[in-house]
Amino acid sequence: MMRGNRNMGNMMKQMKKMEKQLAEEQKIMESKTYTGTSPDELVKATFTGKREMTDLTIDPKAIDPDDPDMLSDLIMAAVNAALKQIDDEGKQTLGKYTNNLPGM
Template sequence: MMRGNRNMGNMMKQMKKMEKQLAEEQKAMEAKTYVGVSPDEMVKATFTGKREMTDLSIDPKAIDPDDPDMLSDLILAAVNSALKQIDEDGKQTLGKYTNNMPGM
């Protein structure tokens, strides 16, 4: 009976250690900067790992008063590029903790 308690105690220590490592890596990821660019690089969108946009840079050549839809498309492409980078980084960084957990 004592052996079962010891194993449970060791398992709890490992879980706490893993939770701490996960929190540290998540915090580090949130501090990173992700820059998405449109295919022609005329629009750049900068995000934090918390998915907060911190900057949007638009090349004046992208502003065509006769074609506002083009600018919208460029902005969407840049924003989606940055968000995709955040998602991929999250899967790579945090996935090692969540892949083996039930329900994740």
């Protein structure tokens, strides 16, 4: 009976340690910036790790009054590229803690 309590105590310590490491890595990731660019690099979108856009740069060559849809497409491509970077880093960095947890 005592051995089971000790094992449970060790498991709880490990979980608390993992939780602390996860929080630290998440904080580091959230403090980084991620920049996505459109395929031709005419549009750049910068986000924090918290998915907040902090900058959007549009090259004047991307602004064609006769084709506003092109600019929309370039902006979407840049935004999606930046968000993918955040997702990929999250899976790589935080996944090592959450992949083995039930329901994650």
